[in-house]
Amino acid sequence: MLGGLNARTVALSLLVAGLVTGGNLWLHRGDTPMGYTEYNSHGLSFRYPSDWSSYEGGFTDPEAGATEAQGVFQAVHFSETRIETIMVAWAAVNASIEGPDGGAPYVDEVIQDIDKSPNTTIVSVGPHVVVDKDGVEVTYAVFTLVQRGLPLTAVMGVMAQPWPRLGTYRAYVLSYAADSASASEAQVEERFLEFLDGFRSPT
Amino acid sequence: MVLMAWDHVSGFWNEVHGGLEGILKTRPLNLDMVHFMARFVTHYCAPTFVFLTGTSLALSSARRLRGGATQMDVTRHTLVRGLILVVLEPLVVSPAFGLPWLTVGVISCIGLCLILFSFARRLPPWAILAGSLIIVLNHQWLDLGFIPDTVAWGHYLRVIIHEPGYNWPPYYGFYTVIPWVGVMGLGYCFGVYLNGLDAEKIAALKAPLALTGLASTALFFVVRYFNGYGNLVPRQGNDIRDWLFLSKYPPSAAFLLWTLGGMCLFMAVGLHIEGRGRPREGLPGVLNTFGRTPLFFYLIHLWLYRLRLPGVMVPPFWLTVPETLGLWLTGLAVLYYLCRRYEALKRAHPSSPLQYI
Numbered sequence: 001m002l003g004g005l006n007a008r009t010v011a012l013s014l015l016v017a018g019l020v021t022g023g024n025l026w027l028h029r030g031d032t033p034m035g036y037t038e039y040n041s042h043g044l045s046f047r048y049p050s051d052w053s054s055y056e057g058g059f060t061d062p063e064a065g066a067t068e069a070q071g072v073f074q075a076v077h078f079s080e081t082r083i084e085t086i087m088v089a090w091a092a093v094n095a096s097i098e099g100p101d102g103g104a105p106y107v108d109e110v111i112q113d114i115d116k117s118p119n120t121t122i123v124s125v126g127p128h129v130v131v132d133k134d135g136v137e138v139t140y141a142v143f144t145l146v147q148r149g150l151p152l153t154a155v156m157g158v159m160a161q162p163w164p165r166l167g168t169y170r171a172y173v174l175s176y177a178a179d180s181a182s183a184s185e186a187q188v189e190e191r192f193l194e195f196l197d198g199f200r201s202p203t
Numbered sequence: 204m205v206l207m208a209w210d211h212v213s214g215f216w217n218e219v220h221g222g223l224e225g226i227l228k229t230r231p232l233n234l235d236m237v238h239f240m241a242r243f244v245t246h247y248c249a250p251t252f253v254f255l256t257g258t259s260l261a262l263s264s265a266r267r268l269r270g271g272a273t274q275m276d277v278t279r280h281t282l283v284r285g286l287i288l289v290v291l292e293p294l295v296v297s298p299a300f301g302l303p304w305l306t307v308g309v310i311s312c313i314g315l316c317l318i319l320f321s322f323a324r325r326l327p328p329w330a331i332l333a334g335s336l337i338i339v340l341n342h343q344w345l346d347l348g349f350i351p352d353t354v355a356w357g358h359y360l361r362v363i364i365h366e367p368g369y370n371w372p373p374y375y376g377f378y379t380v381i382p383w384v385g386v387m388g389l390g391y392c393f394g395v396y397l398n399g400l401d402a403e404k405i406a407a408l409k410a411p412l413a414l415t416g417l418a419s420t421a422l423f424f425v426v427r428y429f430n431g432y433g434n435l436v437p438r439q440g441n442d443i444r445d446w447l448f449l450s451k452y453p454p455s456a457a458f459l460l461w462t463l464g465g466m467c468l469f470m471a472v473g474l475h476i477e478g479r480g481r482p483r484e485g486l487p488g489v490l491n492t493f494g495r496t497p498l499f500f501y502l503i504h505l506w507l508y509r510l511r512l513p514g515v516m517v518p519p520f521w522l523t524v525p526e527t528l529g530l531w532l533t534g535l536a537v538l539y540y541l542c543r544r545y546e547a548l549k550r551a552h553p554s555s556p557l558q559y560i
Contacts, residue, residue: 005395009329017336024341025432033431049439081235187440 039075039088042068043165045200048075048086059089068165082182083150086195087175092168093160103139104128106158110173111143114156119148126185133196136161138174140192142185151180155192161201174199204493204500205535207252210245212508212531214300216522217241237524239444246451247469249309250462252497253383254390256313260320261394274325281321287559288314291502299505301516303373307363310501312378315363316387319380323388328395335388339459342382343435367452377452386459406478413471419464426457433457489539496542496549498560503541508534 032038036047039054048054052075058064059072066072072089107128115122126142140157154177163170176192183191219238264277272280292311293304302308307315323331345365351357355374362368362376369375397405426433427446434457435450449458476487483491493500508530511518522530549557 005328005332005392009327010332013329013333013336016333017340020337021340024344028344033434033437036437049437183440191440 039073042066042071042090043201044073044088044090046086046088046195047198049077052077052084059091083152083179084183084191085175085177087173087177088199089173091171092163093171094168102160103130103137103158106171107139107141107156110156110158111141114145117147121146123151131193131196133159133199138196140174142189144180144185152177153180153183153185153188154178155189157192157196170201172199172201204248204497205490206245207248207501208504208508208535208538209531210242210248211505212534213238213241213524213527215509216518216527216530217524218521236444239448241524243447246449246458247462247465249378249451250386250454250459251466251469252309253313253316253386254393254463254466256317257320257387257390257392258394258397259390260317260324260387261391261398264324265394265398277324278321281317281324284559285314285317285321288317288498290314291498295502296505298513299509301514303375305359305373305375307376307378309378310498312380312383313387315380316384319384320387320391324391328392331388332392335385335392338382338385339389340456342385342453343433343455345381365453379453382454382459386454386463389463406474409471409474409478412467412474416464416467416471419460419467423457423460423464426460433460489535492539492542492546496546499545500538500542502560504534504538507537 032047037050037054038045038047041056054073054075056066056071056073058066059070070089070091072087074085074087077084108125111122111125114120123144123146128139128141130137130139132138136159138157138159140155142153142155144151144153146152154175157174158171159174160169160171162168174192174196176188176195178188178191217238219235260281264281267277267280268274289311292306292308292314296308296310297304297306300306300308326334342365347361347365350361350364352361355371358368358371359374359376362374363380365379365381367377367379369377400408424446427438430438433455435453435455436448438445438448447461449455449461451458454462473487481487549555
């Protein structure tokens with residue numbers, strides 16, 4: 001006997017609490033985790049921390065809004081001690097981006113475009129890495145740059161998936177970057193892969 | 204309690220302090236390691252207070268009933284004690300922190316929980332245990348969307364029940380009834396359990412408490428590792444601050460696993476010290492003195508460490524961490540003297556209103 005409790009009633013209490021908690025876990029299994037916001041538009045979905053600032057617009061024309069055909073979404077965390085950003089850009093293309101002649105040149109092209117931006121210098125570009133994302137090849141590279149005097153470490157990845165609604169492909173450029181002082185190259189790559197893991201596209 | 208005093212002296216005299224905990228499910232900008240850890244070690248205080256209030260309620264209720272009091276007497280006493288705490292918050296506590304008088308802080312939250320428990324204590328202990336576990340483990344899914352947030356009463360009700368907030372003066376609140384009432388319920392059940400034990404069996408709880416503390420801490424790391432259920436503020440990396448940056452307002456399951464686990468370990472250490480036969484000597488004796496006059500300590504220490512008039516929030520200068528440590532220790536010496544005097548006064552007048560403080 002445990003005072004007003006006994007082993008049987010303690011076990012019963014634990015069972016009831018366990019069943020309720022288990023039921024809730026099952027009911028809420030698809031929920032966006034606490035502290036995250038889910039972007040869910042234009043057939044895309046991914047999550048980012050709720051306290052980040054976000055921007056959505058046209059891919060080539062900053063004045064234009066995002067559409068199914070092309071668009072860009074960026075979320076940024078900016079504080080005294082840490083800067084982080086994720087970016088997803090999408091555009092219609094005629095073919096898949098796969099194999100040695102597909103993803104790698106596309107990644108290089110995007111990084112070269114960044115190098116042409118004002119006050120930006122690419123310092124180093126790591127080797128291309130190819131990973132599988134739901135049966136589609138994603139090619140990415142870790143690179144470092146200095147933007148407005150701030151050293152950053154970033155990952156740029158590309159992939160393309162069939163886009164059944166228009167009978168063509170849609171290319172995605174996915175990026176994660178952080179200031180080099182707060183995250184190592186390995187950490188940046190790990191966070192990019194986490195972000196990629198939660199990324200969902202129309203197929 | 205001495206850790207809590209450190210927390211508050213740091214809050215009053217260190218430029219970087221406030222907000223170094225998960226509040227409203229967000230993470231603050233500045234996470235300087237020294238100040239972060241100085242704040243983090245104080246997280247044990249509130250869960251331990253609330254838990255032990257429940258334990259104390261179970262023990263004192265049983266004692267009163269054994270002494271001839273009726274159930275109605277015990278209910279009335281608990282209700283009055285809860286109401287006094289609710290009133291003390293705006294009168295003494297909120298002004299010390301420079302907060303609006305309607306702020307729901309730890310004292311008024313404990314008061315509200317005591318009011319609920321003045322009636323809920325009549326439920327079967329197994330129902331209290333099950334209900335408390337359900338509250339603590341499931342409150343992250345509580346949706347108060349049915350209460351309007353655009354009208355003052357609705358907003359304040361949400362703040363009191365489960366949604367801490369400080370963006371609509373004066374309806375501020377940090378300690379919400381849910382899930383803290385669940386923590387008090389767990390403490391109450393622990394008290395019910397202790398009621399059935401003699402001194403020898405209580406001493407033998409050292410090992411089970413240590414094991415419970417270690418298991419709870421291990422479970423904390425599992426919850427943080429998976430970074431899903433139980434984390435109201437997600438872990439954003441693998442730095443020590445990422446692992447230990449937890450949601451306190453409201454307390455996540457991870458926060459409660461860490462703090463209540465630590466409390467169990469502290470209790471095991473306390474039983475070990477008591478087993479050595481000199482719990483009233485040296486440092487344990489000083490801590491025991493504080494522990495016998497907890498509310499008095501709480502109310503006095505706030506104004507002692509503020510060292511400034513009501514309404515003046517910013518001190519004339521900021522202290523460094525070592526200077527703050529000096530002020531903290533000096534204050535503890537003064538508090539020890541005051542608590543001993545108060546304890547003697549309370550003992551000399553057992554039927555006076557002093558019994559409520």
